[in-house]
Amino acid sequence: MIVAEQKPIGEILKKLPEVEKLLVLGCDTCVTVCLAGGEKEVKVMCSAIRMADKKIGEVTGFSIERQCDREFFKEIEAVVKESDAILSLACGAGVQMLSDYFEGKLVIPGLNTHFIGSNEGAGYWLERCLGCGDCMLDITGGICPKTRCSKGLMNGPCGGSENGMCEIDPLNTECGWYLIYERLKKLNMLQNMMTNQPPRDWSRAHDGGPRKLLREDIQP
Amino acid sequence: MNDKKIVAVLCDHGCRNGSKIKYDELKTNLKKSEVIEDFLLVNKACDSGVEFLDAYKGRKILFGGCSLLEERGIYSKIKERLGLKNGEFRSFDVKADLYDLYPDKVNLEELLVCKILSMGTLLYHAEPYEEERIKPAEGILVYGDGITALRTARALAEEDISVEVLETGEQFLSPGLFSQHFGRPDQRGLSSVVSADERRKSERNRVAGFKNVRFLPSDAFLSFETVEDGFVFTFKSGEKRKFGTVVIAPEREEEQSRETGALNLTDLYGKIVCGEPLKGEVVFLLDYAADTSPEVFKDVLLAGKYIKRRFASEVRILMKNAKVSVSGAQELYDECREQGIIFFKYLEDLTLKNNYGDFEIEGTDLYTGDKFLIKEPDILVIPGRSILSPRSKNFAEALELLTISDRYPQPDSLWRLPNETNRPGVFVAYPTGDNSIASLLFSVRARLSTAGIAVNEHIPVVDEDKCVYCLTCVRVCPFKAMTTDSESRVAKVLRTVCQGCGSCAAECPAEAIQLRNLTGESLYQGIRALG
Amino acid sequence: MEESLLIIYCSEGGRKALQKMSSEGFRLPSGVCTFELPCTGRINDVMLMETLQNGVRGIFVAGCREENCKYLDGNKRALRRIKRIKKLLSDAGIEGKHIEMQTFGPDEGKRLYSAINDFAGKVGVS
Numbered sequence: 032m033i034v035a036e037q038k039p040i041g042e043i044l045k046k047l048p049e050v051e052k053l054l055v056l057g058c059d060t061c062v063t064v065c066l067a068g069g070e071k072e073v074k075v076m077c078s079a080i081r082m083a084d085k086k087i088g089e090v091t092g093f094s095i096e097r098q099c100d101r102e103f104f105k106e107i108e109a110v111v112k113e114s115d116a117i118l119s120l121a122c123g124a125g126v127q128m129l130s131d132y133f134e135g136k137l138v139i140p141g142l143n144t145h146f147i148g149s150n151e152g153a154g155y156w157l158e159r160c161l162g163c164g165d166c167m168l169d170i171t172g173g174i175c176p177k178t179r180c181s182k183g184l185m186n187g188p189c190g191g192s193e194n195g196m197c198e199i200d201p202l203n204t205e206c207g208w209y210l211i212y213e214r215l216k217k218l219n220m221l222q223n224m225m226t227n228q229p230p231r232d233w234s235r236a237h238d239g240g241p242r243k244l245l246r247e248d249i250q251p
Numbered sequence: 252m253n254d255k256k257i258v259a260v261l262c263d264h265g266c267r268n269g270s271k272i273k274y275d276e277l278k279t280n281l282k283k284s285e286v287i288e289d290f291l292l293v294n295k296a297c298d299s300g301v302e303f304l305d306a307y308k309g310r311k312i313l314f315g316g317c318s319l320l321e322e323r324g325i326y327s328k329i330k331e332r333l334g335l336k337n338g339e340f341r342s343f344d345v346k347a348d349l350y351d352l353y354p355d356k357v358n359l360e361e362l363l364v365c366k367i368l369s370m371g372t373l374l375y376h377a378e379p380y381e382e383e384r385i386k387p388a389e390g391i392l393v394y395g396d397g398i399t400a401l402r403t404a405r406a407l408a409e410e411d412i413s414v415e416v417l418e419t420g421e422q423f424l425s426p427g428l429f430s431q432h433f434g435r436p437d438q439r440g441l442s443s444v445v446s447a448d449e450r451r452k453s454e455r456n457r458v459a460g461f462k463n464v465r466f467l468p469s470d471a472f473l474s475f476e477t478v479e480d481g482f483v484f485t486f487k488s489g490e491k492r493k494f495g496t497v498v499i500a501p502e503r504e505e506e507q508s509r510e511t512g513a514l515n516l517t518d519l520y521g522k523i524v525c526g527e528p529l530k531g532e533v534v535f536l537l538d539y540a541a542d543t544s545p546e547v548f549k550d551v552l553l554a555g556k557y558i559k560r561r562f563a564s565e566v567r568i569l570m571k572n573a574k575v576s577v578s579g580a581q582e583l584y585d586e587c588r589e590q591g592i593i594f595f596k597y598l599e600d601l602t603l604k605n606n607y608g609d610f611e612i613e614g615t616d617l618y619t620g621d622k623f624l625i626k627e628p629d630i631l632v633i634p635g636r637s638i639l640s641p642r643s644k645n646f647a648e649a650l651e652l653l654t655i656s657d658r659y660p661q662p663d664s665l666w667r668l669p670n671e672t673n674r675p676g677v678f679v680a681y682p683t684g685d686n687s688i689a690s691l692l693f694s695v696r697a698r699l700s701t702a703g704i705a706v707n708e709h710i711p712v713v714d715e716d717k718c719v720y721c722l723t724c725v726r727v728c729p730f731k732a733m734t735t736d737s738e739s740r741v742a743k744v745l746r747t748v749c750q751g752c753g754s755c756a757a758e759c760p761a762e763a764i765q766l767r768n769l770t771g772e773s774l775y776q777g778i779r780a781l782g
Numbered sequence: 783m784e785e786s787l788l789i790i791y792c793s794e795g796g797r798k799a800l801q802k803m804s805s806e807g808f809r810l811p812s813g814v815c816t817f818e819l820p821c822t823g824r825i826n827d828v829m830l831m832e833t834l835q836n837g838v839r840g841i842f843v844a845g846c847r848e849e850n851c852k853y854l855d856g857n858k859r860a861l862r863r864i865k866r867i868k869k870l871l872s873d874a875g876i877e878g879k880h881i882e883m884q885t886f887g888p889d890e891g892k893r894l895y896s897a898i899n900d901f902a903g904k905v906g907v908s
Contacts (some may be wrong), residue, residue: 040874059761064721069760075870078831083874153726154756184446184826248862251653251855348797348816351804357812365815653854666794666852673854709820726901729854753824757863762828769820771829778833781815782786 033061033122035142036155037072042077043118044141050115055141056107056129057094058121065156066249067142068120070094076120078139087237098125104132111136127132154249165231170216170223177231179207185228188212218228256288257371261345261363262296262316269669273360280364283781286375287367296320301329310332313371315345336379336770337708343370360593368780376773384703384748387495387676388481390697392417395500396469399682401454403500406688407695408461409664415492416458419502419642420469429520429557463778475649476733479747483674495648496698498691499672500680503642506635510542512608515635516550523557531629533564535557536612538571539603541636545580546682548573550581555592566592567625569601569612595623650677651731670694674731675704678695709766715741717763726756726762783843785905786813788833788841788865789898792857795846797885802891810898813907822846822883823856830867834879842898842906850887857885880905 047053057078063069077092081138093110095103098121111117116137119126122144129139147233161178168175175185187208191198195209215221218247259281263272274292281287288310293299297319304312312329320326326342349366354420370713391412393404398420407414458464471486481495508515513536514522522529535551537543543551555566568587575584588594601614612625639647639654647654652672659672659679662690670678670691680696681687698704711724711733718741724733725742732748735756742755742764756771757765789810791797797818810816819825822845830841843864845857864883871879880903886894 040870044874059719063719063760064723065762066721066723066758069719070762071760071826074762074828075831078828078835079870079874079876082831082835082876082879150722153723227474248866249723251727281883342880345799347804352800352810352816353812354809389858397853475814507856600787664848664850750853752856753819753820754853754856754859757824757826757859766824769824774819775829775832778788778817778829779836781817782838 032064032147033124033144034065034146034148035062035067035122035144036065036068037142038140039084040076043076043139043141044080044083047080047084048085048116048137048139051088052114052116053079053080053087054074054107054110054114054117055080055090055092056098056119056121057092058096058098058116058119058125059094060097061122062142063094065150072120076118079211080207082120082249090151099124099128101132104129111164124158144230147224147234153251154246164230167228170228171211172220172223174207174211174214176207176211179205181207184208185231257286257313258289258291258304258310258312258372259313259367259371260293260296260304261367262314262320262658263292263294272363276438277360277363280360281367284368290330290367296325297323301325301332301550304329304333311335311339311374311375311377312341313367314340314342315349315367315370316342317682318344318347322398323543331505337382338377338379339374341370341377344615350751365781369777371693372777372780373769373773375635376770376776377768380708380767383706383746385479385706386703387698387747388493389413389496390415390492390494392480392482392484392492392494392495393498393500393680395643395680396451397421397500397502397629397682398419398451398454399680399688400498400500401451401458403498403688404464405454405458405461407498408464410457410692410696411463412558413463413464413465414461415467416493416567417472418469419640419646421502421640421642426676429516429553454773457662472566472646472649473583477674477731477745477748481744495676496532496695497677498680499643499646499677500682501647502640503637504640505637505641506540508633510603510605510610510631510633512605513610513631513633515633516547517555517635519630519632523554528562529558529630530564532561532612532625533558533630533632534612535566535568535630535632536603536633537569537573537634539601540633543570543573544637545574547634549583549639551581551632552587552631555567555581556587556590559587559590559592564629567595567628568592569595569597569614569625571597571599571601597623650674652677653729668694669746674728675750679695704747706746707749707751707754709748710746711744711753711755711763711764713742713744714763715739717761718742719761719763721760723758723760727754727758729754783825785903785907786815786838787794787811788838789814789816789844790822790825790841791816791818792846793818793820794852795850795857795888796822796844796887799844799886799890799894802889803895804891805889806895808891811902811907814830814902820851821851821853821856822860823851823853825860825863827863830864830881833888834881837896839907840880840882840901842901843881844894844897845883845885847885847887861885 048117055073057073071092073092077090080090083173093107095107097103111133117129118139118141119129120141125234126138126140138190147162148158149158151157158178160175163177176185176187179188181204188206192206192209195206197206212224215223230250277288283288296316320571330340385399391407391414393400393414393416404414433559473485473486473487481493482497483491483493485491505515505517535555555568558564559566575581584774596617597614598617604611608629610631615622652674668690672679678691681692720740730748730750732745734745736743753766756766786862791800822843833841845860848858851857861883867881884897
């Protein structure tokens with residue numbers, strides 16, 4: 032699922048134009064599941080804007096199934112027509128779909144979209160996939176080296192792997208290639224470690240390791 | 252919501268000195284709202300009987316009185332006489348929650364209107380429901396390999412409860428080992444030390460003699476799921492068994508001492524069992540690596556007493572927070588002092604120097620304020636933290652039990668017995684501590700003997716259209732009452748497990764969860780009505 | 783409800799502290815209303831935000847002492863939730879709206895009284 036986090040409210044308030052009617056639009060799929068843009072967040076956001084920004088005449092809240100499917104926009108056409116601007120609590124894809132569909136309306140993003148990841152427990156999300164478009168998880172035992180290895184190495188581990196942890200953050204970040212090695216051992220497929228993987232085009236690389244989102248207020 | 256309007260009744264016994272409630276003003280203001288149909292003032296509701304309400308059969312009743320009405324059972328009489336279901340009657344303590352809170356000069360009528368409207372709104376939104384009770388499944392699973400697990404199994408079997416013991420296949424010496432093997436604190440003779448293994452074997456033979464006890468092979472556990480009336484365990488053989496109750500007698504072990512050359516209690520026990528002489532100066536340093544629990548404190552006293560008697564050694568016990576006044580320890584403590592064991596209560600500034608096993612302890616005595624220095628004791632014992640054994644830890648994790656080192660949550664809470672876990676129906680048996688097995692039996696009997704487990708009034712109701720199946724509720728529920736349901740693909744509540752706290756409703760991102768008779772809307776309206 | 787202060791308290795620790803407070807002779811300031819919930823864990827963001835939006839000056843939440851929640855961690859969750867809302871309010875620069883939660887044992891009537899008074903002073907309700 033796509034993992035996103037709400038922008039700081041101060042930043043959102045700065046971005047909001049002085050309009051008569053504002054629509055806050057939530058999305059009931061990924062961003063609801065990662066507690067960033069569901070019905071509840073919409074209500075809280077509406078209240079916050081009403082209290083903080085006296086220049087905006089009217090704030091309406093609404094939430095649709097998915098903002099990345101244009102079919103769902105039909106039900107809000109009337110509400111959108113009434114509004115002067117939309118604050119979208121959806122991922123980047125949703126915000127773009129919304130701007131495409133309602134071309135004349137200003138759409139302001141309310142979230143920062145982070146990554147494709149998994150929910151590891153209450154209030155803890157972990158990046159799992161880069162969306163690189165060329166999956167090699169069969170070779171690496173179901174652990175993605177591009178995402179889980181901090182350096183995105185295709186042939187690892189490097190010399191910075193110590194006790195299963197990565198040198199960039201030995202306390203919190205696991206070595207992706209160590210995980211791959213352990214997994215391949217269980218699968219009896221260690222020969223895969225010996226196959227040389229060709230280099231990739233990393234011109235549009237991500238670096239800095241798998242990104243994590245930790246929300247203290249949700250954690251047990 | 253239903254259309255039944257509310258009749259508000261207020262007892263005017265003059266709980267508040269000299270105040271006269273202006274009935275007409277109150278009534279006019281209340282009847283302006285859409286939830287209150289009528290308003291009655293009754294004098295001395297505790298004595299006046301409940302017949303006066305007969306004319307209001309079929310309405311919801313909101314009653315404001317003092318705690319005396321509850322004590323005298325007036326509220327249940329009203330409910331019975333008018334045939335009111337749960338969710339059709341509500342009472343509030345007008346004295347404690349209103350009169351007593353505000354100064355005398357305040358506008359009473361205004362406050363009363365707000366309070367009655369607020370409570371009335373909650374009642375107005377409430378749905379009537381029948382109370383439900385669900386009986387837990389029969390059969391108890393006891394997890395553990397030690398003497399406590401076996402004793403628990405025997406105690407349950409003696410009460411004609413069928414028990415299955417899931418052995419772990421690992422044994423550790425855990426806190427309380429001296430108490431277990433030196434006999435109870437009041438038995439004075441401690442000439443022989445029976446090995447733990449031998450005691451365990453004889454207890455196991457005894458337990459195996461019961462017809463209603465079955466032993467499951469160690470490591471047979473594969474997975475488990477919670478259902479409304481208990482827990483379904485799947486074993487590696489493919490067998491599925493349902494138990495209504497689970498008792499864990501976790502194997503615990505003592506952490507190794509971090510000071511090279513110092514012993515922990517387990518090491519000391521080993522030396523005693525092997526018959527090593529423990530001569531010279533023996534020092535116990537308590538509250539150093541971990542706070543001392545009553546069990547460990549008793550162990551230390553028993554060990555000290557034994558060493559003093561057997562080897563005529565010099566025994567010193569240094570402590571900071573350990574409490575002498577815990578049950579069973581006082582007597583032992585007095586005995587130890589009589590025998591010449593020296594106790595120090597030390598202050599924060601204690602330092603321990605370790606020169607390859609030669610220790611130097613320097614500190615200040617709490618009572619006299621004098622400095623003391625202990626140089627190179629022959630034996631230094633530092634009791635370690637007690638932690639769950641690896642398999643017990645895995646089992647606790649599989650059952651998603653909250654643990655703090657070896658303890659289950661909130662050991663000191665007013666609301667919980669120490670043997671309760673965060674999962675209703677899963678209990679813990681402790682080796683020592685007074686009547687640990689007896690108090691466990693009490694909890695188990697309470698679970699089994701009642702007419703069943705009452706379903707909480709405020710169980711969550713999941714709106715299937717709104718639920719996005721994000722599992723937030725499953726993850727935040729402290730009692731693990733929310734589960735997945737692959738058929739309906741919405742979160743499902745286990746009604747016997749739920750305690751009605753509302754964490755799920757509060758965190759649900761889709762606002763799909765509402766508590767029965769405490770919905771977000773009713774709370775919001777109830778708060779609005781206050782002003 | 784304009785210009786008033788709302789106290790939300792739980793049926794256990796909060797309620798007992800409030801009763802203890804009144805039995806010790808302390809009285810609430812007149813602009814204060816009270817609302818009872820089974821556990822502070824039931825409080826959610828929407829409820830608090832909408833209540834503040836309706837004009838109440840401040841919300842004070844009184845829960846059980848941390849290790850003494852009847853529902854294990856309802857109070858702790860509420861504390862974190864309120865921290866979250868406090869941050870939201872301050873980030874949004876919303877002046878004059880206050881929210882606070884404290885935990886009380888059943889015997890802490892006097893502390894509850896002074897906490898409420900401090901809070902009332904802060905939000906300007908007397």
